[in-house]
Structure formats: C-alpha cells, structure tokens
Amino acid sequence: MLIGHFTEQPWQDDNTGLMGNQSLDLGISNQLYDPMQGAKLYNRYIDEKIFAEEMGFDGLMLNEHHSTPFCMQGVTNVGASILARVTNKAKIIILGNILPIWDDPLWLAEQLAMIDMISYGRLVSGFVRGGGRESVAHNAPPHYNRERFEEAHDFIIKAWTDPGPFRWEGKHYHYRYVNPWARPLQKPHPQIWIPSTVSVETVEWTARHRYPLVLLATKLGPTKDAFDLYHKTATESGYESGTQNVAYLFKVHVDESEELADEVGRKYLSGVSNPFLSGNEGTVNPAIMSLPGHTSRRSKRLAATAFGPLGRLGTNRRPYEEQVKDYTIISGTPKTVLPKIKHVLEYLRPGSIFFWDGDGAMSHEDSMRSLRLMGEEVIPAVREMGQELELNSPFEIDPVTNQPFAAEVNEPVIPNKVVAKSPAPASAD
Amino acid sequence: MATAATAGTEEVIEAAGVQLHVVKGGSGSPLVILHDELGHPGWLPFHDALAQRYTVHLPMHPGFGVTERVEWIMSMRDIAGWYLEAFDDLRWEQVPVLGYGLGGWLAAEMASMCPQQFSKLVVVSAPGIRPPSGEIFDMFLVVFKDYVTKGIFDPENSAGFQSAYGGDPTPEEADARDYAREEASRLTWRPYMHYPNLPPLLHRLKRIPTLVVWGREDTIVPLSAGEAYQAAIPGSRLVVLDRCGHHPHIEQPETFVQHVQEFLNT
Numbered sequence: 001m002l003i004g005h006f007t008e009q010p011w012q013d014d015n016t017g018l019m020g021n022q023s024l025d026l027g028i029s030n031q032l033y034d035p036m037q038g039a040k041l042y043n044r045y046i047d048e049k050i051f052a053e054e055m056g057f058d059g060l061m062l063n064e065h066h067s068t069p070f071c072m073q074g075v076t077n078v079g080a081s082i083l084a085r086v087t088n089k090a091k092i093i094i095l096g097n098i099l100p101i102w103d104d105p106l107w108l109a110e111q112l113a114m115i116d117m118i119s120y121g122r123l124v125s126g127f128v129r130g131g132g133r134e135s136v137a138h139n140a141p142p143h144y145n146r147e148r149f150e151e152a153h154d155f156i157i158k159a160w161t162d163p164g165p166f167r168w169e170g171k172h173y174h175y176r177y178v179n180p181w182a183r184p185l186q187k188p189h190p191q192i193w194i195p196s197t198v199s200v201e202t203v204e205w206t207a208r209h210r211y212p213l214v215l216l217a218t219k220l221g222p223t224k225d226a227f228d229l230y231h232k233t234a235t236e237s238g239y240e241s242g243t244q245n246v247a248y249l250f251k252v253h254v255d256e257s258e259e260l261a262d263e264v265g266r267k268y269l270s271g272v273s274n275p276f277l278s279g280n281e282g283t284v285n286p287a288i289m290s291l292p293g294h295t296s297r298r299s300k301r302l303a304a305t306a307f308g309p310l311g312r313l314g315t316n317r318r319p320y321e322e323q324v325k326d327y328t329i330i331s332g333t334p335k336t337v338l339p340k341i342k343h344v345l346e347y348l349r350p351g352s353i354f355f356w357d358g359d360g361a362m363s364h365e366d367s368m369r370s371l372r373l374m375g376e377e378v379i380p381a382v383r384e385m386g387q388e389l390e391l392n393s394p395f396e397i398d399p400v401t402n403q404p405f406a407a408e409v410n411e412p413v414i415p416n417k418v419v420a421k422s423p424a425p426a427s428a429d
Numbered sequence: 430m431a432t433a434a435t436a437g438t439e440e441v442i443e444a445a446g447v448q449l450h451v452v453k454g455g456s457g458s459p460l461v462i463l464h465d466e467l468g469h470p471g472w473l474p475f476h477d478a479l480a481q482r483y484t485v486h487l488p489m490h491p492g493f494g495v496t497e498r499v500e501w502i503m504s505m506r507d508i509a510g511w512y513l514e515a516f517d518d519l520r521w522e523q524v525p526v527l528g529y530g531l532g533g534w535l536a537a538e539m540a541s542m543c544p545q546q547f548s549k550l551v552v553v554s555a556p557g558i559r560p561p562s563g564e565i566f567d568m569f570l571v572v573f574k575d576y577v578t579k580g581i582f583d584p585e586n587s588a589g590f591q592s593a594y595g596g597d598p599t600p601e602e603a604d605a606r607d608y609a610r611e612e613a614s615r616l617t618w619r620p621y622m623h624y625p626n627l628p629p630l631l632h633r634l635k636r637i638p639t640l641v642v643w644g645r646e647d648t649i650v651p652l653s654a655g656e657a658y659q660a661a662i663p664g665s666r667l668v669v670l671d672r673c674g675h676h677p678h679i680e681q682p683e684t685f686v687q688h689v690q691e692f693l694n695t
Contacts, residue, residue, distance in 0.1 A: 026570075136570065141618045143611055287572045292607075292614035 001386030002352035002393035003379055004059030004093055005052040006249055007359050007367070009045045010271050011069035013037045025275065025285045026067060026133055041072060044364050049083055051368060053090040055375025058393075059124070061093045061249070061354050063195075066101075066137035070274035077111045084119035091395075092119055093354075095195040095214055095249075096126025099156075100148035101138040106175060108152075109159040112190065113182040121185040126193045126214070127153055129202070131275075132288040143293030146201070148172045153192075160189040191394055193247065197276070198226050199299055207233035207241065210400045214247040217276060217356060220327055223248060223348055243351035243390070244397040250344060252355040253331040253362070254373040264366045265331025266320050271360035278328055279318045280360060334377035341378070342385050351393045353382075436472045437480070437487060444515035450495045451519075452487040455480025460693070461521055462486070465530025465554075466568065466617070467577065468493040468609030470593055475682040482690065486521070490535075492612030494605030505531075505557070505616050505624060509538035516546055525693055529553035529678055530650075531613060534627075537658070540637055541630040550639040551689055552658055554675050556622035556650050563651030565622045569614055573606045580649045580675030589679040622650075631661040639665035640692040642685065644673030666692075 016032040049060045062079045065071035073079050080092050092115065102108050116123040129149045135142045151170050158166070164179030184190050194206040195214040206213045207230045215223045227246045234241035251268055255261035273282020323329040330340045345353070355374065358367030385391075398405055437454025452469070454476065460483035464470065469489040479485050490508065492498035502508045512535065516522070525548050528536030533555025540547050556565050568576045574594070581590045598606060617623075639662045643655035652669065659667035668688050670677050677685045 139619050141614070142569075143615045143618070285570070287570050287575075292569060292611040 001243075001350075001383065001391040002058045002091070002247075002395060003056075003382055003386075004061045004091070004352065004354040005049070005057045005371070005374075006061040006063070006354045006356045007045065007048070008063070008065075008070055008274060008276070008356075009041070009072040010274065010359055010361075011038075011072055012041060012271060012361065025273070025282065025288055026136060027283075027285070028069060030067075038072065045072070045358075046079070046082060046086070048358060048364070048367050048371065049079075050086060051371050053087045055371050056379045057090055057374075059091040059093045059352070059354070060087065061095055063095050064098065065131075066098075066134045068133055069272040070277070077108075077115065080115050080123070081111075081118065084115045084122070087119075087122075089122075091122050091124050093124040093193065094126050095124075095193060095216075096128040098130035098134050099127050099152040100145045101130055101134050101140040102152055103140075105152040105155050105173060106159060106178060106180060109156045110180045110182045112156075113160065113180065113184045116184040116186055116190050117182070121190075123184070123186070123190040124193055125190045126195055128195055129199075132291040132294060135291055135294065136288060142291035144172060145294050146296070150205075157189065160184050191399075193394075195249075196226070198222050199295075200229070201296060201299060203229050204233050206230065207245075208237050210234070210237075210239060210241075210245070212245050212247055212352065212394045212399050214249060214352070214354075216249050217251060217278070217328075220344065220347055227348060227350075239400070240402045241399070242392065242397060242402055243349050244392050244394045244399045244402075246348070246350050247352035247354070248344070248348055248350040249354040249356055250327070251329045251331075251357070251359075252337060252341065252374075252378075253329075253357050253366075254334055254337055254370045254378055255331070255366075256333070256369060256373070258333055258336065261331045261333060261336075264362060264370075265324070265329055267361040267366065268329055268331075268359055269320055271362075274360070277360065279320065279323060334373055334381070337378065338381050338385075341382055345382075345385055345389055345391060349389065349391060351391050351397070437476065437485065442519060444518040445511055447491055447496060447499060447511075447515070449491070449515060449519075450489040452489070453484065454487075455483055455485050457483045459483065459521065459524050460485050461488070461516075461524050461526045463488070463526065463528035463532030463535050464490065464493070465532050466556075466609065466613040467530070467573075468605055469495060470679075473593060473679065473682070474589065475678040475686055478682060478686040479689065483693075486519075488515070490532075490612070492608065492615065494608035494612075498612065503615065505534060505538055508616060509535055509542060512539055513543050513546065522546065523548045525549040525551070527551040527553065527689065528555065530675070531556060531617070531622075533557070534622075537627065537631060537634070538624075541627070541633045544633055544637050547637050549693060550634065550637050551642065551692065552639065553642045553677060553685075554644060554647055554650055554655075555658065556617070556654070557624060557627050558654045558657045558661070559620075559623045559625065560651045560654040561657055562653040565651075565654070566649045567621065568649075569610070569618070573610060576649075577676075580647070582644065582646045582672055582674035582680060587680050589682055590676070593679055628657065628661040631658070632663065634665070635663040638692075640688070641665055641667045642677055642688060643667065643669050644675060644677050644680065645669050645671050646673060647675045649675035 062076045064073045064076035076094050080094050083092050112125050151172050166178050168175040193212040195216050196202040197216050203226050213230050231241050253265050269279040275281045330337050357370050437452040439452050441448050489495040526536045533552040534557030577594045578584045581587050584590050641658045643652050659665050673680050
C-alpha cells in the first residue's frame with residue numbers, strides 16, 4: 001500500500017483577521033495579502049513535506065486552487081518542481097493539474113516531463129476539472145470544462161508518447177508544431193490518477209481509462225458507493241480492478257496526548273474558509289458553485305443522492321464531535337487513531353491512502369509533532385494492516401492489467417552519483 | 430396596457446435545420462423581437478401592446494431552454510450567422526427587428542452582416558460593445574434572480590418585474606432559466622458580453638433606420654455603451670429613459686412601447 005501526506009497549505013495570518021470561517025468564496029481582496037507571511041508559509045510547507053518523506057511517507061500529495069486563501073498553492077507544478085529536487089524517494093503526487101484552465105496544455109506537458117526527469121521518475125500526474133472558482137479565476141469557459149479536460153488529456157498523452165513533430169487541430173486546442181524537447185522519464189508516461197469529490201461522470205471516465213481514482217475526504221458511505229461504481233464500470237469495460245485502482249484522502253492528525261489531539265483536531269474547523277473541509281465551508285457563493293454548464297444535468301439530478309453535494313461534502317458546519325464520530329476527522333494518539341484507520345481500510349479497501357493533516361489553523365509545531373508520531377508509530381503499523389488486508393498500490397499491482405509489475409519497475413531509477421543530498425529541513429527539529 | 434386578448438401562440442417551425450419555437454401574436458405587419466440573455470420571458474405587457482398593431486414573432490433562440498441547442502454555435506457571430514438562414518427560411522425579409530439585451534447585440538451582429546434583411550432596427554440595453562466607461566456586470570457570478578433584480582431600477586415597485594420575475598419559478602421555469610444561463614455563457618463567456626470587432630462593422634447599418642433605447646440607470650450595461658452604439662451606427666437615434674434600469678420593456682412598458690411605435694411608424 002502507498003501512504004501519502006497532504007495539506008491544502010492554508011493561508012494563516014492573525015493580522016489579517018481572516019482566521020474564522022466567515023468569508024464569502026472569492027470575496028476577499030488580496031490587498032490583505034502579506035508577502036512576507038507568504039514567504040514564511042511557503043517555506044514552512046516545503047519543510048513539512050521534506051520531513052514527511054523522512055518520516056517514511058511514500059507519497060507527497062500536492063494540489064492547487066486559485067484566488068483563495070484556503071490553498072496557497074496556485075501553481076502546483078512549482079511545489080512539485082522543488083520537491084523533485086529536494087526529496088529523494090517519495091512519489092510526488094499532483095492531484096492535480098486543472099486541465100480546463102490551461103489554454104496551452106503543451107506547456108503543461110513540458111513542465112510535467114521536466115518534473116518527472118528532475119525527480120528521476122517519481123511523478124504521479126493527476127488531472128482534475130477544477131471548481132467554479134478556478135474557472136472564474138482563469139476565465140476558463142465552464143460550459144466546456146469537461147470537453148477541455150478530455151481534449152487536453154488526450155493531447156498531453158500524445159505529446160508525451162508520440163514522436164514529434166505532429167499537428168493538433170482539435171476543438172479547443174490547436175498546435176502547428178508539437179515537438180517538446182522534454183519527455184517523461186517513466187514509460188510510457190507517469191501514472192495518471194484522477195481525484196474526485198464524487199462526480200458520476202468522473203468516476204466512470206476514470207474507470208474506463210483504468211486510472212486510479214482518488215476520493216477527496218468524502219464521507220465513507222458515498223466513497224464506498226463511488227468505489228463500487230468504479231469497480232462495476234471496470235467490469236463492464238472488460239477488466240478487473242482492485243485495491244490498486246482506488247485511493248482515499250482523509251483527515252488524520254496524531255498527537256502526544258488525547259487532550260492535545262482533541263485541541264489540535266478542532267483546528268481543522270478554524271482558519272480560513274475551505275469548502276472542502278467539512279465544517280469549515282464559510283459562505284459559499286451559489287453562483288460560483290454552479291457555473292453555467294460546469295456540472296452536467298445528469299449530475300445535478302443526482303444531487304439528492306449520495307453522489308450529490310450533500311452526500312459528498314456533508315452538511316455545512318458539521319460539529320467536530322459529529323465528524324469524529326463518523327470518521328470524517330480522525331485525531332488522537334497513535335494508539336487511538338490506528339483502530340480507526342483500520343476501520344477505514346477495511347470498509348473502503350483503498351490501495352493508497354493520504355493523511356490530510358496540518359490544515360485549518362494548525363501550526364507548524366502541530367504538524368511536525370504529528371508527522372513525527374506518524375513516522376514512529378502510525379506508518380509502520382498501517383503498513384502491516386495494508387499487508388494483512390492485501391491492499392496494493394498502483395506501484396505494486398498494475399491498475400491496467402491487475403497483475404504485479406515486473407520487478408524492475410519498483411527498482412529505484414536514481415543513479416546514485418547524480419543524486420544530490422537534499423538539505424536538512426531548516427525547522428525540522 | 431392592452432388586455433391579453435392577443436396573447437401569442439407557440440409554433441414549432443423548421444428553420445435552418447432546427448425545430449425553432451416561435452411565439453406569434455397580434456395582427457398587422459410583422460415585427461420580430463429577439464429576447465435577451467434570460468431566455469424567452471413569456472407573453473409580457475409590452476408584447477401585448479405591440480401586438481395591437483403588428484404581428485409579433487418571438488423566436489426562442491436555440492439553446493435557451495426551449496429550442497434545442499445547436500452544437501456548433503460557439504459565439505454571437507455564429508448564432509447571428511445561423512439566424513440569418515433561419516430568417517430566410519421563415520421568409521422574414523425586410524422586416525423590422527427589435528432586440529433587447531443579448532437579443533439587441535444579436536440583431537446588431539446580424540444587421541452588420543446582412544443589412545438588406547432589415548427594414549428598421551431597435552437596439553435595447555444591448556451588450557456587445559465594451560462600454561467606454563464602466564463595465565458590463567458579470568451575470569455569471571450571481572444567481573439568476575439576483576441578476577434580474579440588479580438590472581431593475583426599482584424592483585420593489587416595478588409591477589412589470591414583480592409579475593415577470595417576482596415570484597418563485599416553477600420547476601420548468603427554473604430549468605429554462607438554467608439553460609438560458611448556460612447558453613448565454615457559451616455565447617459570451619470571453620470576451621465577456623462583447624466583441625471588440627463589432628463597432629467597426631456597425632457602420633454598415635448606415636442604411637437601416639436604427640433606434641437605440643437605454644435606461645439611464647442601467648447597472649448591467651452602462652449607458653456609455655448605448656452612446657457607443659449610437660455613435661457607431663450612422664444616423665441612429667438614442668432614447669434614454671429616466672429612472673429605468675436594464676429592462677425598459679419590463680420596467681416602463683408604456684413609455685417604451687410609445688417610443689418604439691413612434692419610431693416604427695415614421
């Protein structure tokens with residue numbers, strides 16, 4: 001199994017009065033933005049990722065959002081590029097680049113190929129459609145969101161795999177000369193994983209492409225439904241999927257005592273508003289949540305089911321206790337979090353998991369304590385659970401064939417003499 | 430205002446390869462009315478008033494919730510090109526056309542491509558030109574109801590607004606509004622609600638008598654855009670209604686119809 005680490009990299013600044021969860025989506029002027037605070041936070045989050053690798057995480061998950069304080073990373077490829085050089089073993093898992101907002105996906109194909117080479121083949125390239133705020137912020141036509149996603153995807157795969165130069169005259173993208181002087185190190189190309197907050201079309205599309213599906217902090221019931229739909233679609237598409245095809249991100253914080261875990265766990269629900277952080281939604285702008293044509297009418301009709309927004313994001317502002325009760329938040333000492341993690345693994349059977357930590361109003365110290373305890377006590381135990389439950393990641397079993405990879409696939413591709421030792425994280429003590 | 434005795438009836442007519450829904454009402458010479466970005470609003474008092482003297486034709490644009498969408502149409506210029514063939518098929522030749530909101534922009538695009546199709550043109554509160562001062566309000570960042578309300582000068586006391594958009598929509602209306610919003614997005618997402626190369630082509634409207642009508646307090650498309658339309662169309666006249674927002678035909682139907690009739694009759 002693959003165990004990864006994630007944080008949204010939230011903006012935190014006591015001076016701007018943004019602590020608290022009352023901000024309207026896309027309703028905050030960046031005149032409040034303090035670049036010195038930004039500098040410190042960016043470096044803090046990089047340090048935490050480096051430490052996460054040292055603590056034994058197999059994957060460092062990155063994402064991006066736009067024009068919003070709940071996620072500082074507007075360019076996930078910048079974060080991934082840095083990690084490509086300063087880390088050594090962990091997969092760099094971008095979940096993901098927002099394809100429809102790219103007017104020039106060739107540039108994206110080049111960037112990802114560079115990251116794959118610089119990391120010596122550690123890139124996992126996730127692709128997403130993005131939410132309304134991303135379409136608004138980069139002026140991408142929401143009514144063509146899915147069309148652009150699919151065309152950009154097809155184009156990038158071709159740019160990575162077909163010898164150039166070639167022409168591309170599509171509906172949304174047009175190139176007279178595709179011949180990037182950068183090609184991914186992994187063959188045929190880096191694995192593509194698709195994150196989702198439970199869109200029926202996305203689950204089916206992902207299953208048909210045999211790409212691993214990553215459910216993002218959705219409630220357990222709807223997550224199980226989505227995984228079942230994936231496995232069913234796989235069968236209909238003529239192949240057998242397994243644990244390697246499904247992954248799950250969930251909120252896990254570990255601390256030194258139950259009291260501290262409770263105190264810090266509650267910080268998930270404070271800090272800047274985050275519509276993905278159940279209980280911390282702030283005031284969402286309904287127009288931006290449903291830009292014209294962004295969500296298909298089929299998905300809208302499912303809004304009242306487990307696949308709808310209520311099913312996937314939970315009810316607004318759910319109290320901490322309630323989320324702890326239904327495993328939306330797992331916070332405790334290693335001793336108390338492990339049985340809960342085991343429950344999640346048994347119920348969902350994901351081959352890859354990501355612990356979402358260090359978010360909301362959690363401080364660097366909170367994050368580092370949790371990372372250390374995860375490394376010392378949680379990750380080794382969860383690995384054993386993974387073996388016992390036969391949960392395999394897409395690097396153990398091929399999600400396309402359901403067969404083990406040839407042994408050499410998992411051999412390190414890094415020629416030792418070229419690897420620079422990554423600098424020790426400045427604040428990892 | 431007149432009674433609804435002349436309320437139109439809906440027909441489905443094959444035009445330019447599409448089953449086009451058209452509401453037709455009244456009697457007299459033809460007048461084609463092109464609806465705005467909100468979709469076909471139903472039979473309103475200003476339709477009724479104009480139907481006393483004209484046979485009004487209210488086509489429902491493809492994609493706006495009733496007439497099916499035409500997949501290849503991706504811009505206002507595309508839909509204008511499509512509509513010209515629809516006009517041919519419907520034998521709307523040398524007709525007066527009134528377009529409000531997005532429909533006014535559509536009429537202007539069509540007239541710039543094919544001026545001989547039009548006898549007279551009324552352009553009301555139309556986007557299409559980047560306002561020399563101010564900005565066109567972004568309809569996609571607010572929900573439908575807020576957008577309509579924002580466009581009305583005095584929504585509380587506007588009987589026309591209250592009866593057309595005041596109450597809660599039926600599920601069918603809500604659905605149609607959702608389609609209209611999506612099609613408006615397909616046509617106008619970027620550049621938002623305008624096309625930089627429209628003004629130079631409007632010079633071609635020099636042979637079409639054109640009336641431009643605007644609400645002085647239009648907070649959706651600022652009056653400066655109306656002035657720009659007037660300046661770009663040789664010989665056109667601009668009428669500005671006081672205490673009026675983006676929807677003169679709804680907010681001040683009587684004054685509006687009076688101006689339109691006066692223009693059409695001369």
